[in-house]
Amino acid sequence: MRKVVVKVGNVEIGHDGEIIIQTMCNTPTADIEATYKQCKSLYSKGAQIIRVTTQGPKEVKSLQQIKDMLLKDGISVPLVADVHFSYNVAHLAAKVAHKVRINPGNFAKDHKTARKEFSNLVTICKEHGTSIRIGVNHGSLGEHNTQKYGNTPEGMAEVAFEWIKMAQEFDFDQIIISLKASNPLVMTKAYRILYDKMLDDGILYPLHLGVTEAGNGEEGRIKSALGLATLLKDGIGSTIRVSLTEPPENELPVARIIADYFSGNPKMVKSNLPKDYFCNSYQEFIIKAACDYGPLLLDKELDDISIKAYINGAEVGKEQMERFVDNLMQGARRRFTKPEYIACPGCGRTLYNLEEVFKQVKERTSHLVGYNIAVMGCIVNGPGEMADADYGYVGEGKGKVSIYRGKTPVYRSVPQDEAIDKLLELIEQDARNRVFLPRNG
Ligand code: SF4
Numbered sequence: 001m002r003k004v005v006v007k008v009g010n011v012e013i014g015h016d017g018e019i020i021i022q023t024m025c026n027t028p029t030a031d032i033e034a035t036y037k038q039c040k041s042l043y044s045k046g047a048q049i050i051r052v053t054t055q056g057p058k059e060v061k062s063l064q065q066i067k068d069m070l071l072k073d074g075i076s077v078p079l080v081a082d083v084h085f086s087y088n089v090a091h092l093a094a095k096v097a098h099k100v101r102i103n104p105g106n107f108a109k110d111h112k113t114a115r116k117e118f119s120n121l122v123t124i125c126k127e128h129g130t131s132i133r134i135g136v137n138h139g140s141l142g143e144h145n146t147q148k149y150g151n152t153p154e155g156m157a158e159v160a161f162e163w164i165k166m167a168q169e170f171d172f173d174q175i176i177i178s179l180k181a182s183n184p185l186v187m188t189k190a191y192r193i194l195y196d197k198m199l200d201d202g203i204l205y206p207l208h209l210g211v212t213e214a215g216n217g218e219e220g221r222i223k224s225a226l227g228l229a230t231l232l233k234d235g236i237g238s239t240i241r242v243s244l245t246e247p248p249e250n251e252l253p254v255a256r257i258i259a260d261y262f263s264g265n266p267k268m269v270k271s272n273l274p275k276d277y278f279c280n281s282y283q284e285f286i287i288k289a290a291c292d293y294g295p296l297l298l299d300k301e302l303d304d305i306s307i308k309a310y311i312n313g314a315e316v317g318k319e320q321m322e323r324f325v326d327n328l329m330q331g332a333r334r335r336f337t338k339p340e341y342i343a344c345p346g347c348g349r350t351l352y353n354l355e356e357v358f359k360q361v362k363e364r365t366s367h368l369v370g371y372n373i374a375v376m377g378c379i380v381n382g383p384g385e386m387a388d389a390d391y392g393y394v395g396e397g398k399g400k401v402s403i404y405r406g407k408t409p410v411y412r413s414v415p416q417d418e419a420i421d422k423l424l425e426l427i428e429q430d431a432r433n434r435v436f437l438p439r440n441g
Pocket of ligand 1: 344345346347348349350376377378379380381382385
């Protein structure tokens with residue numbers, strides 16, 4: 001068995017027992033000053049790799065400047081260009097960034113072009129020492145791939161494997177693979193299938209793990225922790241990103257607790273399942289308990305949990321503990337007591353105050369148990385990435401919002417201050433007309 005170690009700038013990914021943590025800027029990359037400042041802040045809070053939105057040639061130039069400014073400060077944190085919908089931009093970015101993230105679902109309009117342009121990208125990456133993340137997303141597998149393999153965890157793994165084979169054909173091994181989904185069941189299944197395929201094939205490439213669009217607050221942390229832990233406990237995964245609809249700085253302590261929990265000997269954790277937690281913060285408790293119990297609930301090895309927790313010596317109260325258990329059960333898709341939310345973390349494409357709007361949407365839709373509601377930052381990737389949402393609030397930019405039923409935009413260009421009302425109106429109208437009814441969970 002060959003285990004590939006991938007170099008991303010001065011960081012190596014793929015060493016046994018080591019988990020690298022990363023995050024992504026939510027500033028527009030063309031705003032060089034803001035992105036530079038955010039990179040510095042994220043680096044100081046422990047980000048080992050930072051990704052930035054790279055929509056076009058302008059952002060590639062900004063990325064070069066940001067990289068230079070950071071280097072002047074003595075910060076050589078690896079920078080990753082996040083590229084969608086343009087192999088030309090990927091080619092340009094590969095000369096500047098330490099790693100380029102591409103999405104097989106939107107890299108090129110047809111498979112023949114994708115092959116040719118991926119080969120060209122590999123040539124540039126070899127020349128510049130740049131690595132590539134083959135970033136498959138459940139919500140944006142692309143038409144070609146969905147038709148060929150199905151929009152399923154198996155399909156996601158097949159797509160990734162096809163691109164691994166292409167990279168091998170082009171004699172390039174500096175690739176990292178991700179198979180993200182907002183549903184931890186879909187995500188964990190996809191990674192497990194791909195991991196087994198790589199084992200059978202004899203070459204293990206590093207896996208970048210993430211539960212995408214996990215939302216915010218306690219739910220977002222729990223959903224992320226349990227999804228990541230389900231894989232990390234079995235030694236699957238070399239780098240993680242916790243995506244929260246919050247300032248990216250908030251992702252890092254969460255990712256750090258998870259990474260530290262599983263670094264070294266991952267299999268130890270499962271055999272020492274704790275009943276009582278003694279932690280320094282509530283956040284530490286929920287993440288560690290989600291890491292311990294989440295995988296067992298998700299894999300149906302356990303049906304419920306009963307634990308105690310002490311934060312700096314004080315016991316966590318009954319109500320708070322019940323809320324934690326409810327969130328954990330829902331994150332593991334075992335018991336639904338509130339609506340399920342899909343919310344992107346926001347990035348340089350976001351054109352409105354996503355964090356604030358998401359909070360408002362949660363408040364106003366909290367009664368809609370059994371519904372899956374998405375809040376997405378942009379119209380470019382949002383509709384594709386919101387996967388199996390029943391309804392979606394998608395930012396169009398300039399104070400305008402589109403309201404979706406599934407994949408269909410029902411209302412376009414709704415002024416932002418009326419958009420939550422419109423979303424609720426559509427949901428209620430659909431329920432009355434029996435167009436869409438909530439599932440049982
Ligand atoms: S949906 Fe749009 S705004 Fe949200 S993270 Fe993805 S690209 Fe960024």
